[in-house]
Amino acid sequence: MSKRKNLTDEDLLAELKLRFEQNKKALEELKSLNEELILVNKKLEESESLKSHFVSNITNEIINPFTSILGLSKAILSVDKENWKRVFSMVALIHAEAFSLDFQFRNIFVAAKIEAGEISPEIFTCDIQNLVESVIDDFKYEARKKRVNVKSQYNLPHKSDESFVFKTDPEKLKLILSNLLRNAINFSYEDSSVEINVWHSENNTLQISVKDYGIGISKENHTIIFDRFNRLDSGINSINRGHGLGLSVSRAIIDMLKGKIEIESEIGQGACFTLVIPESEANSEGFASDANEAFFNDFDQF
Amino acid sequence: MDLNQQHFLYPSTLFVSNTPSVVTTILGSCVAVCLYDPVLKIGGINHYMLPLWNGEGLASPKYGNIAIEKLVEKMYQQGSKKANLVAKVFGGGEVIETTIKQFNIGERNIKIALEMLEMYKIPIIAQSVGGKLGRKIQYSTSSGEVKHKFIDKSVQP
Numbered sequence: 001m002s003k004r005k006n007l008t009d010e011d012l013l014a015e016l017k018l019r020f021e022q023n024k025k026a027l028e029e030l031k032s033l034n035e036e037l038i039l040v041n042k043k044l045e046e047s048e049s050l051k052s053h054f055v056s057n058i059t060n061e062i063i064n065p066f067t068s069i070l071g072l073s074k075a076i077l078s079v080d081k082e083n084w085k086r087v088f089s090m091v092a093l094i095h096a097e098a099f100s101l102d103f104q105f106r107n108i109f110v111a112a113k114i115e116a117g118e119i120s121p122e123i124f125t126c127d128i129q130n131l132v133e134s135v136i137d138d139f140k141y142e143a144r145k146k147r148v149n150v151k152s153q154y155n156l157p158h159k160s161d162e163s164f165v166f167k168t169d170p171e172k173l174k175l176i177l178s179n180l181l182r183n184a185i186n187f188s189y190e191d192s193s194v195e196i197n198v199w200h201s202e203n204n205t206l207q208i209s210v211k212d213y214g215i216g217i218s219k220e221n222h223t224i225i226f227d228r229f230n231r232l233d234s235g236i237n238s239i240n241r242g243h244g245l246g247l248s249v250s251r252a253i254i255d256m257l258k259g260k261i262e263i264e265s266e267i268g269q270g271a272c273f274t275l276v277i278p279e280s281e282a283n284s285e286g287f288a289s290d291a292n293e294a295f296f297n298d299f300d301q302f
Numbered sequence: 303m304d305l306n307q308q309h310f311l312y313p314s315t316l317f318v319s320n321t322p323s324v325v326t327t328i329l330g331s332c333v334a335v336c337l338y339d340p341v342l343k344i345g346g347i348n349h350y351m352l353p354l355w356n357g358e359g360l361a362s363p364k365y366g367n368i369a370i371e372k373l374v375e376k377m378y379q380q381g382s383k384k385a386n387l388v389a390k391v392f393g394g395g396e397v398i399e400t401t402i403k404q405f406n407i408g409e410r411n412i413k414i415a416l417e418m419l420e421m422y423k424i425p426i427i428a429q430s431v432g433g434k435l436g437r438k439i440q441y442s443t444s445s446g447e448v449k450h451k452f453i454d455k456s457v458q459p
Contacts, residue, residue, distance in 0.1 A: 116363075
């Protein structure tokens with residue numbers, strides 16, 4: 001009788017010990033989960049405050065250029081005939097302001113579309129060299145203003161009389177490149193250069209790198225530059241304009257094209273962004289070829 | 303050929319329409335929630351890749367918590383009443399073998415769908431989730447019917 005009772009006591013102890021250990025383990029798990037939660041919470045809070053910052057920011061970014069466009073065009077209207085040469089410089093300023101506005105709106109609208117889940121790839125066969133050159137051409141005035149020399153180099157396989165073509169979404173690729181090039185020019189020092197390298201690698205991926213010799217990005221900031229509304233240099237005295245959407249938009253589009261982006265940069269060492277995208281399988285007519293009638297011949301119905 | 307509009311649903315996007323449409327999508331560890339309003343005979347569907355948005359990048363319907371919220375909101379915008387909505391849930395297969403529990407994305411994707419639909423009090427009237435295979439589904443937004451087939455391929459979405 002007593003023996004049985006002793007055994008029960010031991011069992012009880014063992015059980016208690018086991019439960020204590022389980023409890024301890026659960027507590028530890030809870031603790032680590034809590035820490036994770038705090039981190040995420042902090043990030044969301046930051047995102048919220050960045051969003052409100054974004055609203056005040058955008059007022060500057062949109063109202064100011066508009067004001068100068070209005071002012072400049074008014075000035076042009078009242079220019080005397082003998083001073084018509086002054087018009088050139090004013091037109092150049094108007095163009096610069098309008099160009100930057102247009103570019104910002106493009107990012108904002110694409111970001112809104114991505115967040116609404118209403119954007120999908122539109123695949124075409126594109127002439128890559130042409131596309132890259134057109135982006136460089138778009139930014140030639142910005143580059144000239146900072147005396148930044150944009151160089152491009154291509155290593156693409158092509159037949160002698162045909163240019164290299166690649167299936168992808170040209171509009172989205174253009175937006176990514178525009179963002180990369182704009183950042184590169186913005187963060188370059190005056191009288192420096194930006195190098196764009198385009199090559200095709202054996203597993204049918206297109207790689208484009210955009211390298212600048214500007215202020216660079218520290219290692220710990222390599223991931224947060226892709227968060228929305230985040231700008232490393234967002235102080236009131238910031239000479240760099242922008243709203244911090246460009247890279248997060250680019251990241252989301254790159255995701256959509258199943259590609260990736262790599263950064264190589266250190267403070268003061270310039271930055272090199274390399275974009276890698278695989279050729280899209282979809283044909284130009286979208287997914288029509290995929291909608292084969294036979295596929296669902298023996299299906300489950302829900 | 304039927305007269306329904308065809309739509310291929312890409313990952314991280316959603317689709318709601320009041321014109322009869324047939325939406326096709328391919329799911330690996332991703333999850334698609336189909337909402338249907340039998341009164342208005344309209345439907346919507348999302349396709350998300352990860353369960354929760356953690357503040358990284360854009361707050362897009364790549365993440366379950368955002369994708370489900372936006373889908374429900376869009377159904378309201380089309381005039382649906384919450385009490386009428388019913389749901390069907392698909393996907394969340396573990397197409398990539400893993401032993402680390404944290405990486406069971408499929409399972410976590412399913413969980414967030416079940417939890418959020420419970421929160422919205424939207425009944426789940428059908429589901430095919432989990433397992434090791436990918437799925438291809440075809441959702442008819444006017445009837446709420448889903449054709450479903452397993453695919454033996456490790457598709458990423």
